[in-house]
Amino acid sequence: MNEQDLITGCKANDRRAQREVYDRYSPLMLAVARRYTARDADAEDVIVAAFYKVFEKIDTFTEMGSFEGWIRRIVVNEALMLLRKKHALRQASELSEVNPASYSVPAEAVQRLAEADIMSLLDQMPVGYRTVFNLYVVEGYKHREIAELLDISINTSKSQLILAKKRLREQLEKLGYRAADG
Amino acid sequence: MATFDPFESEFRRRATGLRRTPSAQAWNRLEHRLDQRGGLRIFGIRPWMVAALLLLVAGASIVTSVATDRNNPLAQRSQFIEELNTPYVPEESFNPADYRNELPDGQVDSPSATPLEYRDIVVSAKYRINS
Numbered sequence: 001m002n003e004q005d006l007i008t009g010c011k012a013n014d015r016r017a018q019r020e021v022y023d024r025y026s027p028l029m030l031a032v033a034r035r036y037t038a039r040d041a042d043a044e045d046v047i048v049a050a051f052y053k054v055f056e057k058i059d060t061f062t063e064m065g066s067f068e069g070w071i072r073r074i075v076v077n078e079a080l081m082l083l084r085k086k087h088a089l090r091q092a093s094e095l096s097e098v099n100p101a102s103y104s105v106p107a108e109a110v111q112r113l114a115e116a117d118i119m120s121l122l123d124q125m126p127v128g129y130r131t132v133f134n135l136y137v138v139e140g141y142k143h144r145e146i147a148e149l150l151d152i153s154i155n156t157s158k159s160q161l162i163l164a165k166k167r168l169r170e171q172l173e174k175l176g177y178r179a180a181d182g
Numbered sequence: 183m184a185t186f187d188p189f190e191s192e193f194r195r196r197a198t199g200l201r202r203t204p205s206a207q208a209w210n211r212l213e214h215r216l217d218q219r220g221g222l223r224i225f226g227i228r229p230w231m232v233a234a235l236l237l238l239v240a241g242a243s244i245v246t247s248v249a250t251d252r253n254n255p256l257a258q259r260s261q262f263i264e265e266l267n268t269p270y271v272p273e274e275s276f277n278p279a280d281y282r283n284e285l286p287d288g289q290v291d292s293p294s295a296t297p298l299e300y301r302d303i304v305v306s307a308k309y310r311i312n313s
Contacts, residue, residue: 026204030204052216056219117194
């Protein structure tokens with residue numbers, strides 16, 4: 001079945017189509033959820049809730065944009081809801097003096113990292129840093145959008161990103177990668 | 183538009199390529215939720231819709247019965263408060279002259295028109311009709 005058939009099947013509440021959508025997108029979406037939650041069990045809870053919402057709200061999918069992108073947004077929202085429920089997003093600090101150049105990280109360091117290392121780097125970050133870093137760097141949200149999503153100021157979002165990168169740089173240095181000169 | 187440094191671009195490329203296989207229980211849980219959603223629908227009507235409708239009907243019938251039952255203390259109380267808040271306005275149609283004309287001839291200005299027990303009571307000037 002192609003994507004259009006799957007969407008039509010899901011709209012008709014066809015369980016076979018729902019299963020195929022799940023099989024096709026759940027590995028990617030579980031990895032997305034896992035980047036936010038830091039626990040495998042929480043990530044699975046997120047995708048169960050997210051796919052339930054996908055099948056429940058499938059009629060609202062306009063088919064103008066990407067189906068995968070639509071599912072991904074639902075997964076990210078569900079992950080943020082879980083973090084909010086656990087009060088994990090409360091601690092957010094704002095930097096008064098920011099020098100992004102001093103926190104730059106060498107790109108070549110990431111190229112040699114394994115999947116487990118990437119997850120481990122993210123897991124070691126505080127929830128606030130990790131969430132903003134994921135939303136900005138991986139999902140491509142703007143600071144204004146992140147501020148609205150997390151109910152924080154734009155400056156706090158920027159601060160959290162810089163602190164996240166600083167933390168990454170420290171961790172990469174521990175792994176033996178030399179940071180770029182600021 | 184967001185701008186990415188080389189590290190961010192590389193991290194993004196690597197992170198978006200990650201995949202993880204969910205456990206079999208995850209699909210079972212999802213299917214169970216989907217079954218529950220489907221099973222509880224009867225002709226597209228959900229139980230909470232029926233409960234909400236029943237509550238609305240019950241609420242409306244209680245309000246109607248309270249409003250129409252004059253013996254109900256709640257209805258009486260609201261009537262009483264209304265009376266207290268409304269200043270007394272005498273009927274405009276009442277005309278003392280007409281009233282007097284309708285009385286039998288013998289009773290107009292006749293001492294016998296007033297009961298004996300009220301004859302010695304002096305009526306305040308502001309309440310006298312012909313003051």
